[in-house]
Amino acid sequence: MSKKLLIPLGIFVVLCAFLLVGLWRDPREVPSPLIGKPAPPFNLTQLHEPAKSLGPADLKGQVWLLNVWASWCVSCREEHPLLVELGKSKVVPIVGLNYKDETVAGKRWLAQNGDPYNVSVVDRDGRVGIDWGVYGVPETFVVDKAGTIRYKQIGPITAEALEKKILPLIRELQKS
């Protein structure tokens, strides 16, 4: 057997090895440059009480979640039941960032699907989203007591991510 004829096989074996490794990676897991950095400040009106506003400064001293959502977002429906569960358990305050949405549509959506948020704030033109490096809805950030971003979930929260990553992290951060 001539060695030359084994070249295609060799290339293929190497390719397979890479594909196998690739299978266990999540291509969507993009490291966020904001992790470990202070949460970008904002001061936005609240969805249900437009007279009041809220910002990260108001939440200093506690661990909290920022969940980016919108009534037009399909994947948000996927993660919503999990968020509602989490909201009921009162483990951690959840702030909703209602991203590029109509106020009426947003309120109606929460009335229909359940409202897991302690407060939702309105980011009508998406400016705060830009500061936070949001590039798809939904996204979820874990912010610690000092106001530092510690974790970012891109795309819908899955039961697995919640159990294995987000909740353990929250518990740990709450202890410190």
Next chain:
Amino acid sequence: MIPELGHFALILALLLAGLLGTLPLIGAHRGIGAWTALARPLAAGQFLFIAFAFGCLAYSFVNNDFSVLNVATNSNSQLPLQYRIAATWGSHEGSMLLWVFMLGAWTVAVALKSRHLPDEMVARVLGVMGLVALGFLLFLLLTSNPFDRLFPPAADGRDLNPLLQDPGMVFHPPLLYMGYVGFSVAFAFAIAALIGGRLDATWARWSRPWTTLAWSFLTCGIMLGSWWAYYELGWGGWWFWDPVENASFMPWLIGTALIHSLAVTEKRGTFKAWTVLLAICAFSLSLLGTFLVRSGVLTSVHAFATDPRRGVFILAFLALVIGGSLVLFAMRAPKVSGGGRFEAVSRETMLLANNVLLIAAAGSVLLGTLYPLFLDALNLGKISVGPPYFDTVFVPLMTPLVFLMGVGPLARWKQATLPDLWQRIRWALAVSLVTALLLPFAAGTWKPMVSFGLLLAAWIVTTTVVNIRERGRGVRGGIVAQLARQPNSYWGMIVAHLGIAVFIIGVTMVKGYETERDVRMSVGDKVTVGGFTLRFDGTSETRGPNYRAARGSFDVSRNGQHVTTQFPEKRVYNAGGMPMTEAAIENMLTGDLYVSLGEAVDGGAWSVRVYHKPFVTWIWAGCLLMALGGLLALSDRRYRVAMRREAGVAGGAAARG
């Protein structure tokens, strides 16, 4: 009940595929006639059950059976009938079923159209295809059952992704899969020939029409996908170098190399090992494409669900099929080398060079597609490879390819001489150069890349003219009579090559001269793009079967003359509430006017995007010409004559003709 019947039919098909993948192969090896004879009936039976299962799934979709998970997640009671049918292959499970269905259909087609082949060969070819079907049926049944039930049943379905609710999407996947899966025939012939040790010119002749047919389907499938992206995604791009697009483009490039290589093997008896390797590669890349799309190892705009279990299964299958074939190739190929000799300047050399260039192109697409994955696997960080890489790599590869495309068909087999060739092509070269230098002035501004693109297109056209003139120069009759005698396969080549020229013109003009305006428009506002003036006449509410839409009205005029009125839409689908842009496109021979509505701004104003895309339809027209060329070559009468002759010999009857 119907879904259970479908499921059961799939299991039966799996059993038959298992038999088809073993008995005829053993029969051919040991010379057991009864076992080889089983190949055809088994192929037919397998197809029957797969078709039945496919029918069952379509039935569930058409009748809105939301107790089937697949239907509930991908259809909706308000969805129009044609899209409910198309939704059958709109999901992962459904599209894999379509894959298997196509494979079954190709297998049966081979079984029916191979009466003139030796029984042993047929048994091996069908057996190999049966093994492939076995793998995919197992994949369906173990990891992606399309008939899974949902309990309690959903009240209504979640609806088909609005992006897929489009006529282009009804036909794109079936055509693409016809191409992908069609390469399995060439693959099966190659493997059968390797197993049987009969790698001669007859093998090439048998598998050539199948390969050409698959290639034509693939060309149409890719074209439809590109066209769909153009008018449906709302920003006027026609090719994105997205991993899923690349997955279909790689088999196309190798397939193109394969049909040329097959021609050499059939006519000259050379390149045998090379052709076999290409046949294996073309189908392997189809499988790899399926893996890339279905396993979620790469991110893409086509975002499919990620399930590592599925990925592992396909990867294992891939390793088995491709690895096994390559081992077989390494073992058996040395026996088949040899064949006619040829000189450094000859048509063989040029075709070989073109093949190498096509493979290099496919290799660079593969590298660009998998590079992010390589880096990630080696922990070197996350990157994405975009169009700049592909554009940079492709132009240098395509330039010599196009040059050889012009000269190759003019060069003699075995031995050609440079002075003679130069004599024949110098006018073509001169005319091309002048055209390329002057034509851009007619379009307005002279740009080097436009001139270069036009040079390539003009080169193909002029050398084709030289070719036709030389063919028409005969002893008997005039040029028309002489040309009428040329076989269809010759005209197939001419049409396909001209298709490339048309395609290049389209790409060059769009890249060089497209104009785009992003404006905020209130009622009565005007915008001018590419010589056309558009006046915004406001929006109105409309309703579709399963959506609401704001419909804009734009009056288009040129030099004060009314041309047409365009109605782009912004739709919101009832289920899911996903907003969708439906662009309005005015197709013209010399360019498209493309209007899409952005967001509503306050006071009845809208953000509007308007493009003028010169000659963009030529891109798809070129692809259609290529596919048409393939079909024309298929209609060549020598295939039918050869089939009849071989049938006569095989049947022991008196040879006719």
